[in-house]
Amino acid sequence: MKVKAELRRPIAMVLVFLALILIVIALLVLVLPTLAQTISQLGTVLSTVLTQLRKLLDSSEFVTKDMLSTIVSGIQGQSSSISQALITFLSGLTSNIGNIFSSIMNAFLIIVFTFSFLSSKEHLAAMTSRLLKVIFPEKVVTKLTCIGQVALETYDQFLMSQLIEAVIIGVMIAVGYSVFGIPYGVMTGIFAGVLSFIPYVGPMIACVVGAIFIFTVSPTQALLSLLLYQIIQLIEGNLIYPKVVGQSIGLPALFTLAAASIGGNLFGLLGMIFFTPVFAVIYRLVKEFVVAKENQVD
Incomplete structure (x- = not known):
């Protein structure tokens, strides 16, 4: 029973680490395949939304042609700004991928260190x-x-x-x-x-x-x-x-x-x-x- 009691905490720590690793893997498997598809679809969705909005404004009795032109120009300008922001974000994401990976590793190491510290707290306390x-x-x-x-x-x-x-x-x-x-x-x-x-x-x-x-x-x-x-x-x-x-x-x-x-x-x-x-x-x-x-x- 003494051996089992001594092994209880290390086994629990291993299970926790395995759970964390599985969560990270599951997150990567779910996110990465859909990321590129989402980015490519975003422009199409924005274009569809703008087209539907323009049709809605065309059918409105309260919106004149001048007002419609101003609204559409403003929305298109914002759409261009959003697209440019996405491009800038992706460029920064690519160029700083090393920093992102380093941050992820640091966070993981902090978690590992914390659990390792708690697992050996009796020895450290003594x-x-x-x-x-x-x-x-x-x-x-x-x-x-x-x-x-x-x-x-x-x-x-x-x-x-x-x-x-x-x-x-x-x-x-x-x-x-x-x-x-x-x-x-x-x-x-x-x-x-x-x-x-x-x-x-x-x-x-x-x-x-x-x-x-x-x-x-x-x-x-x-x-x-x-x-x-x-x-x-x-x-x-x-x-x-x-x-x-x-x-x-x-x-x-x-x-x-x-x-x-x-x-x-x-x-x-x-x-x-x-x-x-x-x-x-x-x-x-x-x-x-x-x-x-x-x-x-x-």
């Missing part, structure tokens, strides 16, 4: 405890050890709750899109699940990208997908994230929302990701301090 005992008095070592244990437990629970939330968000989007007959539901759901590690903003980025793909099939369904996402976002922002993540790390819903907001304003995306567990650690330490002082008074 080494740190020995070092602290050599440097500091026993009373200080006890307090520092308590703080370290709170931080490790909080980050461990935070990562697990983020994985649970990623699955919930991905399934909600995939099922919601399928119910309403919106294409690319699975792709958008997987993408949103991966990006859900960025609170609130991550799934929104995924759904906007998904809406671009959907637009090539049906502009109406693209708008419907954004509307459906707003509903899912309300559920995710007000119920799922505060409940799943906040409760798992012992942080009230209000503080969970405040942590993500303050972290995002101060440090951007990284602040949104890591400020929640930092808040949780501070909240728990302050709470334990207050309880200890109250017990001393009693």
